[in-house]
Amino acid sequence: MSKIIASAAIRGAHAIVSRAEERLKEAIDAKGPDEPVAFPNTGYYLPVIYALSGHKVEKLSDMEKPLALARDMLGEIPTDSLWLPYLGQTLDSGISTLFAQEIMQGVRYVIGPSPVHGIYLGAADDAIMRQRGVEFVDGSAPGFAAVVGAAPDNETAVKIARELQQKSLYVFMAGSTNGVCFADQLAEEGVQLGWDTRLVPFDNEVHGQVYSLGFAARAAMSFGGVKPGDFKNILKYNKQRIFAFVIALGEVDDEKYATAAGAISYGFPTIADTDIPEILPTGVCTYEHVVSSIPHDKIVQKAIEVRGLKVTVTEIPIPLSYGPAFEGERVRKDDLFAECGGRKSTCCELLRMREMEEVEDGRIEVVGPDIDELEPVGVLPLAIVVDVAGRKMQKDFEPILERQFHHLINSAEGIMHMGQRDISWIRISRQAREKGFKLSHIGDILHAKLLSDFPSIADKVQVTLYTEEDKVNEILQEARTLYNERDERLAGLKDESVDTFYSCSLCQSFAPNHVCVITPERLGLCGAYNWLDGQASYEIDPSGPNKPVAKGEVIDQHKGEWQGVNEFISQASKGNLERLKAYSILEDPMTSCGCFECIVALLPAANGVMVVDRDFSGMTPSGMTFSTLAGMVGGGIQTPGFLGVGKFYLGSDKFISAEGGFKRLVWMPSHLKERLRNMLQAQAEKVGEPDMLDKIADETVATTEMEVLEYLEKVGHPALGMDPMM
Known part of the structure; x- marks a missing residue:
């Protein structure tokens, strides 16, 4: 931890505890030790002290015990000659600071000056806590920003406040820079302040930020069910559930460092606009603890990032209905x-x-x-x-x-x-x-x-x-x-090496009966999802469109049929599909929606198949254009002899392997052949036909099935020597 920050925070804590001791003595001398003391209308006494120590402060003399505890927790101010691990001492001093600040705020309610003055509201009562605290639990308020100090000008202050409001965050304001508080700047510009606008001015002194941490402590006890005095779980709840952070504007003095140390103990990081020492390693906070020199137009987003806060846009800002x-x-x-x-x-x-x-x-x-x-x-x-x-x-x-x-x-x-x-x-x-x-x-x-x-x-x-x-x-x-x-x-991963495939139902809005089954050797027909993508998608969102499909008992390894896959597609298609043979184009082929990259179609006379992609607008040897073929293949129906595929499936060992595989490919558009040349050439060599690419017809040599057959005979295409497909 930065020695500079540790020194400043511990110095500030010593000063604040000493001042609290003076103020408490002043109050007891004026009102007596039995004078009642409390924040207004709350059953949580002084909530930070109550939450972290279990001690109930009901009268002035009750403050002596937590104040003594604060004194005991103070760390020693680091010396120039000896470097030590300072994190523990600094965090303890931060808690000392919060105890002392809460005592000083309690004393103000007894002997003044009143925390409630002008635009400043003082501590939130339990009615506000019940009304507003639930918003932190149900997510309608994703967190709060504790703003300390003042922006360089009113215009910047308003921009920061509006951005925080747009993120649905509460803004708790206390502390000043050169006598000016962030809340003062907003008020001068006519910005409405108060709980209703989520711009809450607690106090013009930095000690008023203890109200923010008291609010968070009450949330842990009220909504989290954490018992008073269970300080570990109080702090854990706040780190994990109350997504708060400190925005420090302007000069950061010792007492602001001490207050920030108390916030860090809660897991609330500090983001500053000035050049102060940083604490970047993670640990007590989810990510960085102190980040500095952030420009004002980026400070809100940086704070959200450092806190790990997720801000959800609930309404999509478009002029259309959406759903x-x-x-x-x-x-x-x-x-x-x-x-x-x-x-x-x-x-x-x-x-x-x-x-x-x-x-x-x-x-x-x-x-x-x-x-x-x-x-x-x-x-x-x-x-x-x-x-x-x-x-x-x-x-x-x-x-x-x-x-x-x-x-x-x-x-x-x-x-x-x-x-x-x-x-x-x-x-x-x-x-x-x-x-x-x-x-x-x-x-x-x-x-x-x-x-x-x-x-x-x-x-x-x-x-x-x-x-x-x-x-x-x-x-x-x-x-x-x-x-x-x-x-x-996916290179090297085979269908036989896994027990689970993945489904994809993204396109069921267009084809309700369609179910894509993605295997290591057969990517989704859209060409965008492979087996690893399906696995990652399920990891991200188990309730999403990609589900694991256990293969189950093998029915026909050659044609690619498994009991578990059949059961899954029957359920996912609402009974409209019963069987899938993953490696066949002629028997129970996989269905398609309309997002396929290519269509494979049987050319019986040529004893093979053609492939056409959606960029080809001409007539194919099947006697149909791509659009006409798409109408036959799409819609979630099984059409033997036709198949929607991703273009890279053409280079798979499992490409219609039940009917002989790659050597059945007899026609494809010339531009598609060139685009996939490297992959197709590698597959040609793998099947023992290194010159096969030149033997695949395209639109420059054949546009009808008979012209394809003539070309195949001329060049000696291997499909002609294979068993009949029909």
């Missing part, structure tokens, strides 16, 4: 105002883990034109980049949070989202635009919902939406690099 009822809503051509992605433009989504200092929570920015600059049925390229920081955030969680974009955006009335990664497609209805919806509101949705839905890992969320084509393409390349890195994590 699960709108998830399955379609925006059709006649209702369309604007769209991004699909076949009309590029649209990609990327969520990145960032360090705390790299993310400005709540910052939403649109780089390029927004939809209010478009005529009806306009088209824009779009890259959505979401940067997330959190103390418990991990790289493995990126795709899990990223995949949430689908249902989070879909829950807005009049907004349709399909796809994922680099095949996203967003449609905005005319009605949504008439109500004032803009692309920036997508950022508002993602910011609010990621914080509220994933409070354990997301502390700060920043969203940037790019609509300039050059910048969108730049983000697209970065995104594809990260997508590939995520997909490569």
Whole structure:
């Protein structure tokens, strides 16, 4: 611990205890030892003393015992010649400070000057405690800020207060800088103060912050059921349940250091705007204990971060209705105002883990034109980049949070989202635009919902939406690099090496009967979730869309059928599906929603299968376009001979392995072949056909099934020498 802070805090504690002794003697001399003393209308006596020692202060003479205890707990002021571990002495001196301050405040109620004066309210009574304390328990008040001192000017004070209010925090004010208190600054600007506005001015002296800690102590006894005198559990309850922190504005003197030491004992850190020594290692507080030199425009967010406080945005600030009822809503051509992605433009989504200092929570920015600059049925390229920081955030969680974009955006009335990664497609209805919806509101949705839905890992969320084509393409390349890195994590993990697969039900809003089963060798058909992602998602949210699926007894290893998987899909599809053969396209294939990256379709005459992705707009050898095929494959039905897949499944050893696997691939669009060339070449070599890529037909050599067959015969494709598929 910083020797400078320890010295200052212990010096301040000595001064405060000495002053309390003087004030108590003055009160006893004036009123006698039996003069009743209490904070008004409370059954908790002097609550800090009562909570931590169990001692009831009912008259002036009752103050002598806790004051003697405060004197005994004081540490020795560190010397210049000897360095020692100071944390324990400093924290004990902090508790001494609180006892002495509470005694001085109690004496003021007896002999004055009254703690209640002007705008200052003094101690909260039990009626307020019951009314307001429950808000800390049910989460409607996520915590409180104990503001000490004053901002450099009134305008800054108002900005800090408003930001704290916007976070639904209570603000307890006591202490001054050069004779000016934060509360004075707010009052001069006409800001309404009091419990109703959550801006509570306790006292213009720093000793008044003991009311804040008394409020917290009463919460532990009243709502936490902790017994008076059980100081360990009183402090534990406050650290774990009362998310409070100190914001120190302006000069920090010895007595402010001593008060801060008392707050740290409760697990409440101090965040300062001045250059004071820092205590960064964790220990008594959840994270850092003292952090300094924080700019005023960042001090609230930094305090929230250091305290580990989760602030939930309860109302999403968009001009549309929002809720699960709108998830399955379609925006059709006649209702369309604007769209991004699909076949009309590029649209990609990327969520990145960032360090705390790299993310400005709540910052939403649109780089390029927004939809209010478009005529009806306009088209824009779009890259959505979401940067997330959190103390418990991990790289493995990126795709899990990223995949949430689908249902989070879909829950807005009049907004349709399909796809994922680099095949996203967003449609905005005319009605949504008439109500004032803009692309920036997508950022508002993602910011609010990621914080509220994933409070354990997301502390700060920043969203940037790019609509300039050059910048969108730049983000697209970065995104594809990260997508590939995520997909490569599974190298070497086999279906046979695990006992559990993972389900995904994210798309059931569009296809209620569809159930995606993700295995180590078969990623989700959307291409965004692999087996490790499902595992991580379940770890984050056991009640979420990804559930463990025990394989159970093997029914057919070759076709990929297990008793446990069948039982799960029957339950998850409400009885509409009974069996799944994970490695087959012809028997009980996996269902699809509409988010697949590619469609695999049987070409009987060619004794193989074709693959087409949604970027291909032409006619395929099956005699159907991608859109027509999608209508047959989607909707959560099993259609033998057709399969929705993620594109990287084509490089899996389990790709339709029941029917012969990779060597059955006879046609695919040329752009898809080039995009996946490295993966496909590696698989070709693995199956003993190193020149197979040149033998796979594409639209440049064949557009009908018979043309495919002619090409296969010409180049000697291995599918022609395999057993008939039908």
